[in-house]
Amino acid sequence: MWDYYKLAPRVKKYKNVVGVAEGDAKVNVIKAALEGGYLDILITDESTAKKILKE
Incomplete structure (x- = not known):
């Protein structure tokens, strides 16, 4: 299991x-x-990109 708190920095x-990544979730x-x-x-699909830019 990844320890994201150690990985992020x-x-x-x-x-x-x-x-x-892609998808509403x-x-x-x-x-x-x-x-x-x-x-x-970032590599994603068009639908996800639009939602990222919209919010």
Whole structure:
């Protein structure tokens, strides 16, 4: 099992972090990762992208 509290600070040290996620259930998590500076690149579907930008 991943210990996300230990992993999160390490992720910010990488030069390029790519996230791949889609779906209504992931919108809040994707937004939090983007706003928190954990992702440099996001790969998602059009529907999810519109919901992220809308909120």
